[in-house]
Amino acid sequence: MEPSQLRRAGLKITVPRLKILEILADNQTRHMSAEDVYRRLLDAHEDIGLATVYRVLTQFEAAGLVTRHHFAGGTAVFELDQGEHHDHIVCEDCGRVEEFTDASIEDRQREIATRLGFKITDHSLILRGRCVRDGCPHRPPPP
Amino acid sequence: MEPSQLRRAGLKITVPRLKILEILADNQTRHMSAEDVYRRLLDAHEDIGLATVYRVLTQFEAAGLVTRHHFAGGTAVFELDQGEHHDHIVCEDCGRVEEFTDASIEDRQREIATRLGFKITDHSLILRGRCVRDGCPHRPPPP
DNA sequence: CTAGTTGCAAATCATTTGCACTTGC
């Protein structure tokens, strides 16, 4: 939400960029697709096109302000990059996303990469499953 | 490459299915996109449409014969499922893919999922990096 | 002022689908 972040990334401070940053920072939903962001803009009566949303999100990603994930097959979701890296577990039925980090997994990844002659620049670990929460549609009816 | 596998999956044994299975089994390239498979079919002068390739690959996936991965952003790649599960590390520059398994990572994943109230149905761990091999385009010129 | 930005519409890419025509069993 800091204009300074934009400037540091070599991006002019414009209304679309500030608005989109604001929406991402308003952590109601931490993981949003371009469409999601666009809809919020429409709700807020901002006159910003979907193409701009995509462009801005891509620039934010390049600037390291935002991370792009591919949870579902088709659509990418974006998440404001607030310090620490983390992995994700996604519920196949209700779409709920939980985040976690595990040092031993991270260590192991680095070891494996080294052993195979790679230098890791990025990695994604996504677990998919069914969550055991009340809201979740798949839950079997109680007997 | 066994017709029996098809039958077991409840799929009729047809030319397109056999040909596609054959191409996947010919492990020149273990990870192929639908386009890749289609091109091989064209090379082999088989009269099989791209739509059929997609349909067949999707059926194979449903039948557990094949696994679908999302290494790059847009395109999915398919891999013949030969027994053991494994994860992947992909070179950003040359596209080389290496496979690995790590029991301790698998264990940890299960623990984490349980702790967060999920039952894992699937997971994908993809490391991205640069490989230190001769063929790789990014390699710095020797000084 | 002017390079960087944006909106819109049209273009692209990967994948899916409708439908009339084959083909396996």
Place this chain on the structure above:
DNA sequence: GCAAGTGCAAATGATTTGCAACTAG
């Protein structure tokens, strides 16, 4: 013979791009 399978073309959904108008510095 008939349901299942296929080819083709058109439809879809996500994302990108060309371009003329706009705006931040």
